[in-house]
Amino acid sequence: MSKKPYIRPLDFKHGCIDLTHGSGGRAMAQLIDELFLKAFDNPLLRQLNDQAAFDVPAGRMVMATDSHVVTPLFFPGGDIGSLAVHGTVNDVAMSGARPLYLAAGFILEEGFPLGDLKRIVESMAAAAEEAGVAIVTGDTKVVEQGKGDGVFINTTGFGVVPPGIDISGNRARPGDRILVNGTLGDHGVAIMSQRENLSFGTGIESDSVALHGLVAAMVETVPNLHCLRDPTRGGLAATLNELAQQSAVGMRIEESSLPLREGVRGACEFLGLDPLYVANEGKLVAICAAEDAEPLLEAMREHPLGREAAIIGEVQEDPNHFVQMQTAFGGMRMVDWISGEQLPRIC
Amino acid sequence: MSKKPYIRPLDFKHGCIDLTHGSGGRAMAQLIDELFLKAFDNPLLRQLNDQAAFDVPAGRMVMATDSHVVTPLFFPGGDIGSLAVHGTVNDVAMSGARPLYLAAGFILEEGFPLGDLKRIVESMAAAAEEAGVAIVTGDTKVVEQGKGDGVFINTTGFGVVPPGIDISGNRARPGDRILVNGTLGDHGVAIMSQRENLSFGTGIESDSVALHGLVAAMVETVPNLHCLRDPTRGGLAATLNELAQQSAVGMRIEESSLPLREGVRGACEFLGLDPLYVANEGKLVAICAAEDAEPLLEAMREHPLGREAAIIGEVQEDPNHFVQMQTAFGGMRMVDWISGEQLPRIC
Numbered sequence: 001m002s003k004k005p006y007i008r009p010l011d012f013k014h015g016c017i018d019l020t021h022g023s024g025g026r027a028m029a030q031l032i033d034e035l036f037l038k039a040f041d042n043p044l045l046r047q048l049n050d051q052a053a054f055d056v057p058a059g060r061m062v063m064a065t066d067s068h069v070v071t072p073l074f075f076p077g078g079d080i081g082s083l084a085v086h087g088t089v090n091d092v093a094m095s096g097a098r099p100l101y102l103a104a105g106f107i108l109e110e111g112f113p114l115g116d117l118k119r120i121v122e123s124m125a126a127a128a129e130e131a132g133v134a135i136v137t138g139d140t141k142v143v144e145q146g147k148g149d150g151v152f153i154n155t156t157g158f159g160v161v162p163p164g165i166d167i168s169g170n171r172a173r174p175g176d177r178i179l180v181n182g183t184l185g186d187h188g189v190a191i192m193s194q195r196e197n198l199s200f201g202t203g204i205e206s207d208s209v210a211l212h213g214l215v216a217a218m219v220e221t222v223p224n225l226h227c228l229r230d231p232t233r234g235g236l237a238a239t240l241n242e243l244a245q246q247s248a249v250g251m252r253i254e255e256s257s258l259p260l261r262e263g264v265r266g267a268c269e270f271l272g273l274d275p276l277y278v279a280n281e282g283k284l285v286a287i288c289a290a291e292d293a294e295p296l297l298e299a300m301r302e303h304p305l306g307r308e309a310a311i312i313g314e315v316q317e318d319p320n321h322f323v324q325m326q327t328a329f330g331g332m333r334m335v336d337w338i339s340g341e342q343l344p345r346i347c
Numbered sequence: 348m349s350k351k352p353y354i355r356p357l358d359f360k361h362g363c364i365d366l367t368h369g370s371g372g373r374a375m376a377q378l379i380d381e382l383f384l385k386a387f388d389n390p391l392l393r394q395l396n397d398q399a400a401f402d403v404p405a406g407r408m409v410m411a412t413d414s415h416v417v418t419p420l421f422f423p424g425g426d427i428g429s430l431a432v433h434g435t436v437n438d439v440a441m442s443g444a445r446p447l448y449l450a451a452g453f454i455l456e457e458g459f460p461l462g463d464l465k466r467i468v469e470s471m472a473a474a475a476e477e478a479g480v481a482i483v484t485g486d487t488k489v490v491e492q493g494k495g496d497g498v499f500i501n502t503t504g505f506g507v508v509p510p511g512i513d514i515s516g517n518r519a520r521p522g523d524r525i526l527v528n529g530t531l532g533d534h535g536v537a538i539m540s541q542r543e544n545l546s547f548g549t550g551i552e553s554d555s556v557a558l559h560g561l562v563a564a565m566v567e568t569v570p571n572l573h574c575l576r577d578p579t580r581g582g583l584a585a586t587l588n589e590l591a592q593q594s595a596v597g598m599r600i601e602e603s604s605l606p607l608r609e610g611v612r613g614a615c616e617f618l619g620l621d622p623l624y625v626a627n628e629g630k631l632v633a634i635c636a637a638e639d640a641e642p643l644l645e646a647m648r649e650h651p652l653g654r655e656a657a658i659i660g661e662v663q664e665d666p667n668h669f670v671q672m673q674t675a676f677g678g679m680r681m682v683d684w685i686s687g688e689q690l691p692r693i694c
Contacts, residue, residue, distance in 0.1 A: 025684050053515075055406065063398060065486050
């Protein structure tokens with residue numbers, strides 16, 4: 001937090017994180033000054049207090065938090081920094097809120113290259129700027145080598161819900177339509193393609209992106225949107241099961257309606273994975289009344305992040321709250337929760 | 348998030364965290380149901396969305412975040428769970444705000460005993476209840492064995508600043524008085540006493556506690572309080588140097604005025620540590636106008652968490668922004684930032 005020049009500036013070419021960078025002393029102040037403040041610069045962060053203060057109008061606010069432990073740290077279409085911004089912006093946006101502020105907490109492993117950290121922090125700053133959110137407060141901790149894994153990033157987001165919007169996972173009703181904004185499984189396959197022993201070069205990039213602009217367009221067209229959720233860990237299957245449970249309904253989706261890239265389909269077949277369970281980071285599931293479905297689909301398709309949007313199924317009465325899928329061959333299949341682990345550390 | 352009974356309830360006696368607990372599937376839902384929702388239960392958390400929504404009046408809000416990586420996880424006077432609540436509640440409170448809500452992000456290591464996690468989560472729940480804050484949203488990630496260290500907890504707090512309060516690190520002015528609410532270094536010495544090879548049994552407990560009640564009493568008596576900050580990592584020395592830099596002033600403190608337990612003094616002498624640099628988790632530094640110092644001191648001493656409060660020095664003009672200490676022997680000594688690491692992973 002010092003304005004005094006440090007004896008030597010941080011060496012982003014050859015330097016590494018050491019325990020002093022988390023000690024609360026001069027080395028930590030230097031890391032904050034020369035890296036975080038520079039990259040994230042904004043008036044709230046520049047208050048340099050241990051908290052950020054800002055004025056809000058009366059109304060409905062939301063808060064969402066996500067810790068990011070993705071491995072590898074850099075992957076096709078993004079890195080842990082951009083993912084940490086998109087993931088939390090999207091959790092805020094899934095309430096219909098406009099995301100405003102992010103808090104960022106870093107857990108760094110001793111020995112982590114300062115150059116990699118700089119790349120991640122700058123990617124985070126770019127993602128935040130593109131999303132129009134400010135990173136207003138933060139925290140840095142350092143753990144010994146072997147007690148972490150390079151860098152973990154927690155982001156907590158804060159946003160404001162426009163008046164009249166009431167989007168919640170418990171609002172799905174029988175007869176409602178289920179929509180997605182585009183292709184499924186891109187993020188998970190992009191990460192897998194980079195993992196050790198799985199380098200099969202699919203050319204698939206993560207779909208990681210901030211969705212609040214798309215959400216704003218959707219609620220403008222259909223203010224009475226019932227549910228929104230981003231199918232991240234556990235994929236579409238986990239999200240639909242969560243919503244079915246929360247709303248005490250069943251769901252039926254059609255396999256032939258699910259948008260899927262050829263490369264993702266191929267990679268999943270090769271690996272024995274089901275794309276329904278593969279994570280996304282730039283997708284959303286929307287549920288609305290039947291009569292709102294066509295206008296909503298149109299609004300989504302007009303937005304750059306909804307070009308491949310589709311109506312994929314509908315909500316049904318079902319005391320068991322099952323999610324079922326009509327397969328391409330005409331049969332019905334249960335879409336259950338996964339009980340085991342499909343893809344660890346995907347976000 | 349399921350309301351269905353799981354086939355077998357979690358085994359808190361012999362069970363361990365595995366990667367499925369972070370997968371977004373049924374095992375994660377079970378962990379959330381049977382541990383987190385049960386311990387933290389409140390209406391906002393029960394919304395079960397990926398974000399918590401709440402109504403606020405117009406005004407000044409604050410946000411603060413802290414990742415907790417303390418080792419050992421359990422220590423005299425607390426554990427990582429209570430610390431994660433107190434640390435963030437205090438960062439929020441140091442703006443004069445009333446803390447309202449917390450978000451909690453867990454990074455768990457594969458193999459971590461479920462029983463230890465339960466103990467930590469219940470301690471967190473008790474600390475939150477005692478502090479009158481609700482844990483309204485959360486996130487759980489699991490990393491492979493050897494890629495974490497048991498459990499890391501990020502907490503992000505949200506609070507409301509009462510009208511008319513403007514507390515900030517840049518408001519210290521020459522002539523202002525510097526106060527603390529009690530003895531210094533207790534937390535750091537309590538942690539050290541538990542570390543391997545340092546088991547010297549001081550009987551000192553961590554001072555970890557939520558300070559917003561004390562702060563409320565202080566701003567009621569002195570609404571024009573200039574600065575508040577909790578001297579955690581880096582101790583009193585780091586905090587005074589930060590405030591001196593931010594306010595562009597110098598400071599002079601008196602060694603004879605610093606409240607210090609005999610056990611802490613002894614442990615520091617034994618270990619060659621300076622108590623000025625040892626962390627606290629239930630202490631605050633307050634800076635106010637000279638004429639407000641006595642009323643403020645009185646208000647602090649009337650509060651259970653300020654019984655041993657003291658005026659420890661004053662703010663001075665100083666273009667170098669130095670912090671100096673009049674020693675017990677009458678000499679003057681520089682109180683600089685530490686540049687190295689005194690105590691890694693103290694919070």
